[in-house]
Amino acid sequence: MRLWNPRSISARLTRMNLLVSGAALLMAYISFLAYDLYTLRQNLVETLNTEATIVGSNSVTALLFDDPQAAQTTLSALAGSPHIRTAAIFDSDGKLFASYSRAGVAIPSQPRLSARDESTSWIQGSDILLGRKIMLAGKNVGSVYLLAATTDLAKRAREYGLLSAAILVLCFLVALLATTAVRNLINEPLTNLADIAGIVTRQKDYTVRATPLLTDDELAFLVRSFNEMLEQIQQREKALEDSRAELEERVEDRTAELLAANKELEAFSYSVAHDLRGPLQHISNIGYLLQQTAAAKGEQGAALIGMLFEGSRRMSQLIDDLLNLSRATSTPVHRTPIDLSSMARSIVDRLRTDDSQRQVEVVIAKGAHLIADEGLLMVVMENLLRNAWKYTSHGDHARIEFGYNDSGAETIYFVRDNGVGFNPRYADRLFRPFQRLHSQEDFPGTGVGLATVERIIARHGGRIWAESELGHGATFFFTIPYQSRH
Secondary structure, eight states: TTTOTTTTTTHHHHHHHHHHHHHHHHHHHHHHHHHHHHHHHHHHHHHHHHHHHHHHHHHHHHHTTTHHHHHHHHHHHGGGTEEEEEEEEEESSSOOEEEETTTTTTOOOOOOOOSSSSEEEEEEEEEEEEEEEETTTTTEEEEEEEEEHHHHHHHHHHHHHHHHHHHHHHHHHHHHHHHHHHHHHHHHHHHHHHHHEEEEEEEOSSSSOOOOOSOSSSSHHHHHHHHHHHHHHHHHHHHHHHHHHHHHHHHHHHHHHHHHHHHHHHHHHHHHHHHHHHHHHHHHHHHHHHHHHHEEEESHHHHHHHHHHHHHHHHHHHHHHHHHHHHHHOOOEEEEEEEEOOOOOHHHHHHHHTTTTEEEEEOOSSSSEEEHHHHHHHHHHHHHHHHHHHHHHTTSSSSEEEEEEOOOEEEEEEEOOSSOOOOOOGGTTTTTTOOOOSSSTSSOOOOHHHHHHHHHHTTTTTEEEEEEOOOOOOEEEEOOOOOOOO
């Protein structure tokens, strides 16, 4: 881990501790160094003051008897003090009385001592100059001045500075080791929490737990709270899994019940359809026999027999439509390539044969292909084209069009006519069984065809919708997603 990586908590803690420790140690080092320099200077001043006192005491007699030679001899004794560079004795009038100087060092001029100070020191460049009055019975008889070099002082300061710097580095290393130990106490629980959180996030494993701490501080509380949160999430996940399993079991049971009900309904539909066909055929046969008897020669009899035949035909058509609706729901879907254009042409040809008296303009686009169940798509096209044929029967110039639009994402097929149309407010009723938007007298039908179409399209994963206005025809659109054969 890089020490100065700003994204790491451990690095931030280390950096913070090192900065604080380093700043504190540096301030202590500077303070001790300054104090040592001050102490050394004060010691030098005290030494000079002591030497000046001794020189002054030994020079009182010389000053009183005006004996410069004796004063000179006294000053010569300062040769044993290597830090003294020059010295001078002045009489009470401020005149130079005697002097001592090492080679090449000028004798200092007499600075003015204040009346209240017995001794005073001055800084002159890198040297220290100390002046002291020579007193006898409270009377000033002269003054002595000593000029001392600070070379030894600087040497001692450098030695002390190097020693202090070494101690500073040692303390800094100790602080670094201590910081590492403290950092690990804080960083390890946080790293463990981060690792556990990463496992929970990536693997969705709520069984893992962070390592508990033996302490009773904020980190221990954080770890306990994190583990308790994971425990709650795990319990909720288990409850959710149990609910999901129970729900899936219920769905399977309901699906099985629904499949059984559909099978029963399918069986019932087939049974009803076949059971009704026998009596219906008998009714048709009796009607045919009645039509051949003399009693049916009257107009009223013929009308009643016609109504009998019409009711029988409608009943037969309703049975066929109900069977188609049942097959649309239960018949397995077998997808094969289909040429819808060719299928539409064959249906229109049958319509023209069945109703040869009508003149209808039919436009069928070429190249309409898809993959679907051919039998079920035949039911779809048959219903849509027959409806278009039926609802254009009241117009002067009937026109029916089958085409498609390829929008890229899907292909939309449509059947358009210019018939009577319907009110768009009731478009949602078109695909419900037995829902009719036109009267039986105007347009006969059972109301089951479009419901069958909608179920077939839905079983293929597609959708169907219609657009229309009253008196302006209708257009039915449908889509079937592309799927490979299986």
